[in-house]
Every structure is written in structure tokens, then in C-alpha cells.
Amino acid sequence: MPDVLTCSQCGAPLPVEQGRQFVTCQFCQAENFVDKRQAVLHYAVRDTLGAESATAALRRWMAGNDTIKGLDQSARITEVAFQLFPMWLVRTEQKGVETVVLEPGAALTVTELMELTIPASAMEPYDHTLDGQAIEPTVPLDTVYKWLGENHKIPQAAVQEVSLVHVPLFLAKYEHAGRGYTAVVDASNGRVFANVFPSKWEAPYQAIGILAFIAYFCAALIPYIGYANSGEEGIILGLGAYAVACVVLAIPIFALAAYVSHKV
Template sequence: MSITLGETITLKSLSICYNQRMENLPTATTVACSQCGGELHPEVGQVFLICPYCSSTVYIDKSQVVFHWYVAPTLDEKQARAALARWMAGNQTVKDLDRKAQISEVSFAYFPMWLFKYRKPDEKDELLLVPAAATSVSEIKNLILPPGDLRKPTAEIDHAAQAPTVPLETALAWLGQRQITAEQIIEKALVHVPVYTFKYFFNSRTYTALVEGASGGVFANLFPAKAEAPFLLIGGATALIYLCLATFPAMGALQSGASGLGIGLLICSGAGLVIAPILFVIAAWIAAKI
């Protein structure tokens, strides 16, 4: 059998193409379980895995393997709405926000958070949460996990959970900016937290608030807050009034000695007792109006 030059080139091209495809095929990966050290063999693209030796659920990051937990929700949507309404009726928000705000959208998801346990210089351990996905409400980082509520996720939870988009190495770099070194970190985990996302309208603007589905905590970056100027005004006026009253004893002492000091103290204390309730009523009236 004879092979022409053209056929030789074609066969060579096919051989090169085949070799390139073989090189591009994903190779088997072996990782160690973060709990027992057992050898794990995840499939291509698999990020959540249950260890066959110790039954731990782990998350496979590009850099290393970490524990994977989730927090079980205790609030349904109706209860989450009630938690949001209580927050809207609180002291931080404008008057009647709970009645005037119009909720336009509600969604539920298991939001990913990097959980770090680190040891401080005083030998005390502390937990720190870092969002593992992009969010417009960065205040979620102040979430406090309920103690003892971390559970092993099921396949259903893994399917419903929002995938992390912030790599573990990036989160560790953020810790470094806070002067937390790698040597201080004694535990790392990926935790999925139940979160209700509410979007609502108020005064022609759209706001976003998150309700944590286990504790009912509410988190928001921007919201219709009470105006600070009236409170600053009444606070400044109060300070000025009592500063003026404080000068009476000093002026009395300069003019009439001990007797003048006594008279000044009587005037100062008497006027202070009369003015205090008036200022309190004014402050309460301002708080009720804004």
C-alpha cells in the first residue's frame, strides 16, 4: 500500500489534532478531605462533595478544600415580611415607612459566605464572615450566625444554593488587609445562609433590604433614614443652654464670693430642672414628626 505526500500531511495533521485534544481533556483530580484527610476524586466541574469516609460535606475551591455548611431557615416569607415591617417601624427609618413602603419583589436564596475562625493576639477565638458572592447590600457581612445551627447540606440545598463567585484566596487577601495573618486562621468554611431579598418603593425610589431567614435580622445599605439635622439642632441648643446656666455660679462667686456662688448654684439647678422637661418634649415631638 502506497501513501502519497498529500495523504502523509493529512495523517500528520490528524495526529497533531488528536494529541492536542487528548492534552485538553480534563485530567483526574485528587484532593484530601479537610476533616479526615481521606482521598477524594471529584468529577470535572464538581464543587460540592460528600466524603465517603467521614460523611463530611466539603467545598472544592481552586486553591483548597474547605468545609461546607448551611443554616436552616426558621422564617417563611410571611414571617420575613413581618421582620421587615418591624425594622421599618424602628427608630432608624422615617416615620410610617412600614405603612407607606410598597414591596415590589421578594426572592429567596441560600447566599454564600466565607466563614473564618481566627485566633486573636489575646488567645481568644473570633468568627468573621466575608460575602462569597457579589451583593449590593454589603451590610450582610455584619451577620451573626446562630450558635450551633450549622448543618451538613443535602443535595437539594446544594442545588438551590447560590454559587460563590469570590475565590477563597481573594477573601483571605481581604483578611490580610485587616491585619489577620494566615497563621491566625484556624478554620475556614463555606456557609450558605437563608436570605430573603426585598425590593420596595418609597418616595419614587427603589430600595433593597435583606432579611436573614434564621434570626430575622434585617440588613440594608441605603434606606429612608430619619433626618439628622433636627436632632443635631436640639442637641446643640441643649448644650448651649446648659453651658450658659453653668456660668451663673462662676459669675456669682466672682461678684459676691461664697454667697454669690450659692445663689448661682440655686439659679442654675432650678432653671435646669425647668428646662429639661421642655427640651425632652421638643425632642419627642421632632422624633414623632420625622
């Protein structure tokens, strides 16, 4: 381990003391983040959404197809708070194939945030005026390397570059039917992340499926009944009746499904 930490951009020595810190290189002005004995470049993604636009994005998501119908009307948004969330961005290369892996730098409130994407063009050098809103990373790089091996089967030797990226987010809390929920709005593009939310009720669809199965099973018995009653002639009549029954049965089943789909 070298005693002198160097800037991950220009290689100049960094004026670093013990522990992890945010350090600006005196030579190239690059923002470095120091984790134990390693310095990595430190970026922030610029936020383009204010709290109002983020709330509007949340309402649109609530009105969308993932959530229960009318959630945008019935939910009460209680809090929309801005924060810069730390993510470790790891560029790896194995057999000529480059992969970018994102790992959380702090405890995730919404695990769906793992699906976050960070376009390289949106990354800017971290600015210390952001310190007040930035959540300090609590996941050390050693843990990130361990996750790479365990979850992605990527050895540490394949790591080309590691950066710390502070991502702008709105943490939103809302209530629906007496329960509290949390969602996260990406403040750079308005994408909404949530793992638990009032979702569409699946039971009515299952009930319709069972009903349809029973109805068609009964209809399929018609030719047998025809045969039992009047032999071969009965089969032909029964098959004709069966064909008609299949078409007729489809109407109420589709109508019911459409009704349920409209309701929930």
C-alpha cells in the same frame, strides 16, 4: 500541591475534576466544596422563616426606632425572594485565642451582612437538593486569605479551618417616597440587615440644640445687665432671675424635642 484532593473530614480521596465544585465524599458522605486545589467542608444553615414570617419581621423592623416613623405603613414591599448566600467561615487561632471570621463568598447586596452571625449549632451538612437556591461562591479562597491579612491582620498560618456556609436569606425590595430600597432578612432568625433606609431626620434636633444654646446664652447675660444697671444689688437680682430663666427655658425646649421625636 497534591494531585489528589482529599475529603476535609475523613481524608479519603475525592473524585474531583478541574475547577470548583460541590463534591460528596464517597466514604463519609461529607459535603466538600472545592476551590482550586483545596477542599473544605460545606455547610448550610437551616431556614426557619417562610416568606410571610420574613415579611412580618421586615415590617417590625420598619416600625422600629431605626427607621422613619410610620415606614411600616407607608412602604410598599415589592419583592421578597429566598436565596442561599455563600459565606466563608474561617476559624483562626493566634496565641491560644480562637477567632471566627466571616467573609462573603459572593458580591454583597447589603454590606451590613458582614455583621451576620452563624451559630455552630445551626450548621448542617450541605444538601444537594438546595443547589437550585444556592448562589455559587465567586470569591476565591485566595482572596479570603488576602482579606484576613489586610483587614484582620491574621496570617494564613493562623487559619485552623475554613468552611463554606450557605446562609438562608430573604432579599426584600421596597419603595418609599418614590425611592427603591433593599433589605435582607436572615431566614434563620428574622434579623434585618440594611445599609440604606429612610431614617430619622436629624436636622430638627440640631435646630433645637442651637435654639437652646442661644436661649441659655441670653439668660446668662441677665446678671451682667443687672450689674450694669444697678451695681452689686443688680448682680444678686440678676442671678436670681437667671436661675428662674434656666428652669423656665427648659420647659419649651424639652417640649419641642418631645414633639419632634414624636413626629419623625
